[in-house]
Amino acid sequence: LWFVDVVLTKETCQLLREPTFDNWQWEDEEMLVLMQQMYLELELPRKFDIEINILRNFLVRVYHNYNDVPFHNFRHCFCVTQMMFGMARTVNLAERIGDLETLILLTSCICHDLDHPGYNNIYQINAQTELALRYNDISPLENHHCSVAFRILEDPECNIFRNLSGEMFKRIREGMIRCILATDMARHNEIVNQFREVVPYFDRNNKVHVNLLSMVLIKVADISNEARPMNVAEPWLDCLLAEFFQQSDTEKLEGLPVTPFMDREKITKPSSQCSFIGLVLLPLFEALGSFFAELDPMIIQPVRDALEYYRRLNEATQPPRHR
Numbered sequence: 465l466w467f468v469d470v471v472l473t474k475e476t477c478q479l480l481r482e483p484t485f486d487n488w489q490w491e492d493e494e495m496l497v498l499m500q501q502m503y504l505e506l507e508l509p510r511k512f513d514i515e516i517n518i519l520r521n522f523l524v525r526v527y528h529n530y531n532d533v534p535f536h537n538f539r540h541c542f543c544v545t546q547m548m549f550g551m552a553r554t555v556n557l558a559e560r561i562g563d564l565e566t567l568i569l570l571t572s573c574i575c576h577d578l579d580h581p582g583y584n585n586i587y588q589i590n591a592q593t594e595l596a597l598r599y600n601d602i603s604p605l606e607n608h609h610c611s612v613a614f615r616i617l618e619d620p621e622c623n624i625f626r627n628l629s630g631e632m633f634k635r636i637r638e639g640m641i642r643c644i645l646a647t648d649m650a651r652h653n654e655i656v657n658q659f660r661e662v663v664p665y666f667d668r669n670n671k672v673h674v675n676l677l678s679m680v681l682i683k684v685a686d687i688s689n690e691a692r693p694m695n696v697a698e699p700w701l702d703c704l705l706a707e708f709f710q711q712s713d714t715e716k717l718e719g720l721p722v723t724p725f726m727d728r729e730k731i732t733k734p735s736s737q738c739s740f741i742g743l744v745l746l747p748l749f750e751a752l753g754s755f756f757a758e759l760d761p762m763i764i765q766p767v768r769d770a771l772e773y774y775r776r777l778n779e780a781t782q783p784p785r786h787r
């Protein structure tokens with residue numbers, strides 16, 4: 465794969481800022497150009513002295529370090545990054561928490577699932593895989609994604625931060641580690657609850673507050689498929705279930721505990737999405753919406769609509785309850 469610098473139309477650049485953007489219409493090479501465009505529109509190369517050819521090398525190297533698995537592939541990484549870009553533009557994130565935090569968040573999204581094997585932490589730990597042993601069962605996947613990211617950044621030809629001071633690089637590294645590790649869903653409630661606590665008295669000069677906001681932002685971007693139009697979101701659910709069922713089939717073959725919400729005999733799409741959106745996704749989005757009100761019409765209302773849609777689907781398809 466090459467970096468082909470195709471010219472993007474004005475209309476494409478407009479669409480790129482919206483949660484309605486349809487990733488399915490774009491080839492791998494085009495997604496790389498769109499990711500370059502996100503850095504350019506946020507003026508990150510100018511502000512952080514990022515040479516454009518180094519940025520292209522970085523994006524191509526990242527691309528080659530994602531695996532061809534049903535869900536956690538490069539296209540997922542693009543969707544997460546595009547959602548973060550749309551939110552950053554909508555709330556003018558650089559104004560709110562600074563350019564450096566914006567650079568950290570965009571780059572963390574790009575790297576957040578690097579070299580994902582398609583088998584989640586529960587499997588890694590139960591099967592005592594190489595990653596579980598290396599990271600002592602502590603967020604093995606997220607630790608690995610982050611480690612792969614900084615291996616890529618060790619190569620001067622791909623190090624987009626190479627013109628920054630050691631001090632600046634240290635701050636970026638610390639921020640990326642925090643953001644990527646925050647995508648471990650096992651920490652979901654801990655992060656959402658801590659964020660809810662600081663919202664009423666949020667202080668943009670308080671590092672802890674800014675860190676919590678950054679973790680919530682990347683979490684929102686990471687699981688935001690249902691904030692998109694149905695024709696964009698639905699295929700992602702099929703990809704996700706394909707990956708989950710592959711894992712539960714393997715767990716059954718290997719005599720490992722089968723993760724309940726992945727068992728093809730146990731779940732239906734409407735029922736699992738109802739509980740996921742109602743119990744996990746909407747509370748997370750509402751917490752962010754309580755801080756950035758401008759995100760409500762953009763991504764939170766679409767999630768409420770998706771919940772409504774799956775509830776109706778669930779009623780229509782549930783076996784009739786005998787009174």
Ligand SMILES: COc1ccc(NC(=O)[C@H](C)Nc2nc3c(cnn3-c3ccccc3C)c(=O)[nH]2)cc1
Pocket residue numbers: 649650652686687688689690701704708725736737739740744
């Ligand atoms: C608290 O940890 C959890 C909670 C829920 C889930 N997943 C689910 O409940 C089901 C399978 N649905 C689901 N899971 C989703 C979506 C988007 N990302 N995502 C996902 C993917 C991989 C790992 C974790 C999650 C939440 C989505 O739209 N639906 C997975 C982990």
